[in-house]
Amino acid sequence: MAMQFLSSLRGVKVKDVPQHIKPLLSREKAKKAVEDFFEDYKRKYIYTGSIKPLHHVLIGVGVFSYIVALPHERRHLAHLEEEARHGKGHGH
Known part of the structure; x- marks a missing residue:
């Protein structure tokens, strides 16, 4: 995920970085990312009895x-x- 983020920054000029990052840091995106993380965690560890x-x-x-x-x-x-x-x- 971090590598994907860094590769998305490669073609962006420094002055355009804030406009590029702002949509990625929205409350909805963050909430969705946390929910996805917990769902993946539950599927991988909790449901398997690990x-x-x-x-x-x-x-x-x-x-x-x-x-x-x-x-x-x-x-x-x-x-x-x-x-x-x-x-x-x-x-x-």
Whole structure:
């Protein structure tokens, strides 16, 4: 789908890109794309009794928790680096 979109942009001049993209980003097209995605997903995984949806949920939760924890971990790492620069020990 992404490759199809990129190939549709090949013949478009830069100044015409917004007019070319605008119809593709309409609310109706987005709604239809989401509905088609969920129908395909249900047909491929849910109706077949596959365990893949469980894997998708577990991976999604893992990625989400990593993203949520990342700012805290970065602050902690910056604090440790600052302490190391000033010669202080790691005391919580």
